[in-house]
Amino acid sequence: MNSETIYKKLLELFPDASCELNYKNDYQLIVAVVLSAQTTDIAVNKVNELLFAKYPDVYSLAKANSKDVEKIIKSIGLYKNKTKHIINLSKAIVERFNGIVPNTYEDLISLDGVGRKTANVVLAELFKVPAIAVDTHVNRVSKRLGLVDKDASPVEVEKQLQNAFKKEYWSKLHHLLIHFGRYNCLARNPKCDICPFIEICTERKF
Template identity: 50%
Template sequence: MLSGKKTVEALDRMEVMFPDAKGELDHESPFQYLIAVILSAQATDVSVNKATPSLFSAYPTAETLARAPLEDVMSRIKTIGLYKNKAKNIIKTAQLLVNEYEGKVPETIEEMVKLPGVGKKTANVVAGDAFGVPAIAVDTHVERVAKRLRICKQSASVVEVEEVLMKKIPKERWIQAHHTIILFGRYHCVARKPKCEGCPLLDMCVEGQRNV
């Protein structure tokens, strides 16, 4: 297993490759960011950014989305995938925000997880980016990279991956580390044909040395 020190070293090298990693979902408010992150489940950010201009021009706030017809919302996000569940969830979430939180996004992970369509990963992302709450959201990229680098066990659940990363990475780096690892996974350590040849992390990666 990769030690805490080595994990930080790996993170340092990723940051050299992706110096200003940040979220790539288009939005103009915490509310819109929350909706965009909900929509991004099992979808690329590119496909989400393609649909949200239409969605947010019609329904820019929680108050407007709370009153939106289901069919219309579905048609605007249909290209994203999983659109039936997502349409229902974002309308219900908007209604809950209006009824329980004065139309604003709650700032704690515990409150956000109560919203339909919002799990731990989504809550962590929004809390970190919108409100600066330290968190490491474990998505498909973070899980894949952590396991390839042997930062955690291959059998680790997403919750266990999160726990290990929080233990091995200093808290003040959690939010940035999340984005850095995402981009490293999305553009370099990709799922299908990872660019192991010439990878700056090759010397500390069992999986990579196996591939070269």
């Protein structure tokens, strides 16, 4: 099965695959993505309702008291570090980018708490730059489907996926692999009995 066929089958399964973090503007998206590390989107959406009600823009979050923010987001993992990240990145956006979320990879990764994965999500989601952000689902599913080397690092996974798929597919592919990993090819109990990729899978369960 070639990459084109895999892409089309994923698209048939999840035609509406898209970002599941709730956001209304650029500020909310970058904060949500930083908060989503090692946490579910559902948990992030829950705390963000209150967070964005209290801090509606980058200026208010830049001036926030860290203890107040910690209280709001304490139900998600790594909340103390994440509090520092989102306050610091807000300050940097206010001080260095006139309150506007930057639109280049280099500027994005200069922000506290923003690494390669977060920068790629922001570029694809806000600025429509073709990008493949490699999270735990993308990493696992790509390896099970034999799209990338088993021992590939996240950066290598990104490069190998870029080589395997047309550029115009990259951003949608990111969502498709996440949806497939989140709802079908789960880490512990993948639904192999209904999987359209069982013939090519390297880790099928029966």
